[in-house]
Amino acid sequence: xxxxxxxxxxxxxxxxxxxxxxxxxxxxxxxxxxxxxxxxxxxxxxxxxxxxxxxxxxxxxxxxxxxxxxxxxxxxxxxxxxxxxxxxxxxxxxxxxxxxxxxxxxxxxxxxxxxxxxxxxxxxxxxxxxxxxxxxxxxxxxxxxxxxxxxxxxxxxxxxxxxxxxxxxxxxxxxxxxxxxxxxxxxxxxxxxxxxxxxxxxxxxxxxxxxxxxxxxxxxxxxxxxxxxxxxxxxxxxxxxxxxxxxxxxxxxxxxxxxxxxxxxxxxxxxxxxxxxxxxxxxxxxxxxxxxxxxxxxxxxxxxxxxxxxxxxxxxxxxxxxxxxxxxxxxxxxxxxxxxxxxxxxxxxxxxxxxxxxxxxxxxxxxxxxxxxxxxxxxxxxxxxxxxxxxxxxxxxxxxxxxxxxxxxxxxxxxxxxxxxxxxxxxxxxxxxxxxxxxxxxxxxxxxxxxxxxxxxxxxxxxxxxxxxxxxxxxxxx
Amino acid sequence: xxxxxxxxxxxxxxxxxxxxxxxxxxxxxxxxxxxxxxxxxxxxxxxxxxxxxxxxxxxxxxxxxxxxxxxxxxxxxxxxxxxxxxxxxxxxxxxx
Numbered sequence: 001x002x003x004x005x006x007x008x009x010x011x012x013x014x015x016x017x018x019x020x021x022x023x024x025x026x027x028x029x030x031x032x033x034x035x036x037x038x039x040x041x042x043x044x045x046x047x048x049x050x051x052x053x054x055x056x057x058x059x060x061x062x063x064x065x066x067x068x069x070x071x072x073x074x075x076x077x078x079x080x081x082x083x084x085x086x087x088x089x090x091x092x093x094x095x096x097x098x099x100x101x102x103x104x105x106x107x108x109x110x111x112x113x114x115x116x117x118x119x120x121x122x123x124x125x126x127x128x129x130x131x132x133x134x135x136x137x138x139x140x141x142x143x144x145x146x147x148x149x150x151x152x153x154x155x156x157x158x159x160x161x162x163x164x165x166x167x168x169x170x171x172x173x174x175x176x177x178x179x180x181x182x183x184x185x186x187x188x189x190x191x192x193x194x195x196x197x198x199x200x201x202x203x204x205x206x207x208x209x210x211x212x213x214x215x216x217x218x219x220x221x222x223x224x225x226x227x228x229x230x231x232x233x234x235x236x237x238x239x240x241x242x243x244x245x246x247x248x249x250x251x252x253x254x255x256x257x258x259x260x261x262x263x264x265x266x267x268x269x270x271x272x273x274x275x276x277x278x279x280x281x282x283x284x285x286x287x288x289x290x291x292x293x294x295x296x297x298x299x300x301x302x303x304x305x306x307x308x309x310x311x312x313x314x315x316x317x318x319x320x321x322x323x324x325x326x327x328x329x330x331x332x333x334x335x336x337x338x339x340x341x342x343x344x345x346x347x348x349x350x351x352x353x354x355x356x357x358x359x360x361x362x363x364x365x366x367x368x369x370x371x372x373x374x375x376x377x378x379x380x381x382x383x384x385x386x387x388x389x390x391x392x393x394x395x396x397x398x399x400x401x402x403x404x405x406x407x408x409x410x411x412x413x414x415x416x417x418x419x420x421x422x423x424x425x426x427x428x429x430x431x432x433x434x435x436x437x438x439x440x441x442x443x444x445x446x447x448x449x450x451x452x453x454x455x456x457x458x459x460x461x462x463x464x465x466x467x468x469x470x471x472x473x474x475x476x477x478x
Numbered sequence: 479x480x481x482x483x484x485x486x487x488x489x490x491x492x493x494x495x496x497x498x499x500x501x502x503x504x505x506x507x508x509x510x511x512x513x514x515x516x517x518x519x520x521x522x523x524x525x526x527x528x529x530x531x532x533x534x535x536x537x538x539x540x541x542x543x544x545x546x547x548x549x550x551x552x553x554x555x556x557x558x559x560x561x562x563x564x565x566x567x568x569x570x571x572x573x574x
Binding site: 164165168169172202221222225226229230231232233246247248250251252253254255257258 | 508509510511512513514515516517518519520522523525526527
């Protein structure tokens with residue numbers, strides 16, 4: 001089980017295992033090993049019962065094959081005399097640190113689809129080396145340097161070629177079902193993964209999918225027939241060893257190949273999303289947009305941040321400006337459409353890691369990480385106007401509280417009567433009655449905006465964007 | 479020519495309908511998925527075999543007819559292991 005299967009807030013209940021070691025609370029179920037932090041760095045202990053499988057992973061060539069392909073997180077083995085975090089240790093490894101943790105329910109359609117294909121690719125390669133994935137959890141995948149990578153080194157088991165793939169059901173629940181719902185019903189249904197921690201039940205996906213998906217061979221088999229079979233074939237105390245001898249590598253590869261082609265045929269047209277054409281529509285004309293780019297570029301070059309969180313990043317135009325000055329950049333947006341566009345550009349070009357569908361950093365994950373590394377939390381009008389302003393009934397207070405640990409912020413003062421997309425965003429949020437009866441920014445004035453940040457930040461620069469009423473700020477932490 | 483998907487679906491539906499009795503006790507979706515995978519693997523494996531066989535036969539006649547060799551991987555059966563055309567390269571083939 002990966003460290004990312006547990007909400008961030010639960011890290012507070014992590015178990016102390018030694019003077020400097022903290023065992024992650026979500027890593028207790030797997031007898032093969034567990035994750036712990038030593039001096040703030042994530043380590044993984046491999047327990048004695050998993051020693052043979054680990055040796056097979058390393059000695060067979062599978063580890064190097066997967067690492068070379070960018071499919072498995074690389075690690076280093078600690079010296080034999082390195083202290084273990086708990087008894088029963090076979091070895092302690094230190095995986096390459098992840099830049100940014102995200103959750104599958106936050107990913108855009110293409111991010112989840114690429115993760116699904118990566119999982120199948122890993123399984124196919126593992127079978128060639130005599131191993132197999134013992135689970136197919138989406139939480140074992142992280143977008144590391146933008147690309148999906150398996151982070152649970154202990155996910156493998158010795159492959160029994162006469163035995164069905166034990167990860168089949170989990171793969172359907174964690175990948176195929178949400179992707180099918182996103183493609184054929186509504187892309188926002190990917191958020192169902194948040195409430196169904198072990199993936200979307202197959203029977204639920206089958207009910208929600210339109211009848212026409214019965215005409216798609218892959219979906220008919222792996223979702224609809226699969227759902228019916230779960231009821232028909234389920235028996236109490238099924239002896240799974242009875243399945244041995246009824247599979248072979250040819251049939252196993254046939255199942256993997258069928259899943260792969262089914263996933264590849266799922267499409268979602270992200271260009272239809274409401275915010276995808278934000279820049280091309282009515283928010284900025286050509287002159288204003290060019291001027292905003294110039295000003296933000298100046299701010300970034302002057303501040304020279306190490307890490308930037310672009311909150312409300314849209315398709316990542318300003319994130320790329322931060323990349324140009326050498327910063328590590330995370331693009332965050334709560335609309336899956338532009339994030340998907342951003343992600344596909346990043347895959348082609350590299351540089352920015354877009355994370356969709358977050359309402360800013362999690363409550364337990366303030367921008368303190370940014371502050372520690374000396375970065376700017378970059379925000380656009382939509383981000384604080386729509387998300388931090390309208391969403392929390394204050395024009396900027398919520399954002400400034402969260403940004404308090406950042407070493408600097410770039411903000412654009414919201415102008416609600418101009419920023420039409422704020423209105424669109426609010427309409428799309430659901431029940432409008434009471435919500436729309438209130439003023440959009442109660443008590444909002446330009447002075448109030450500056451005052452809200454005054455406690456923690458000093459205004460370093462203030463520039464009006466040509467051809468627009470908006471004002472850009474570079475604020476530096478006091 | 480592609481394998482007859484309709485027949486494959488019909489075959490699977492009949493298998494589920496008649497070869498298996500309904501359980502009225504505790505339902506374990508895991509065991510259902512487990513047995514289901516064995517059933518579909520037989521069907522999908524057969525389809526894959528047919529595809530590979532058909533690719534070899536049609537490839538043989540194409541080569542005989544034109545007197546030229548096909549480019550590598552042109553025959554359906556040589557494209558990979560997926561019965562629906564999966565090419566086994568997942569990570570590299572992300573363009574679609």
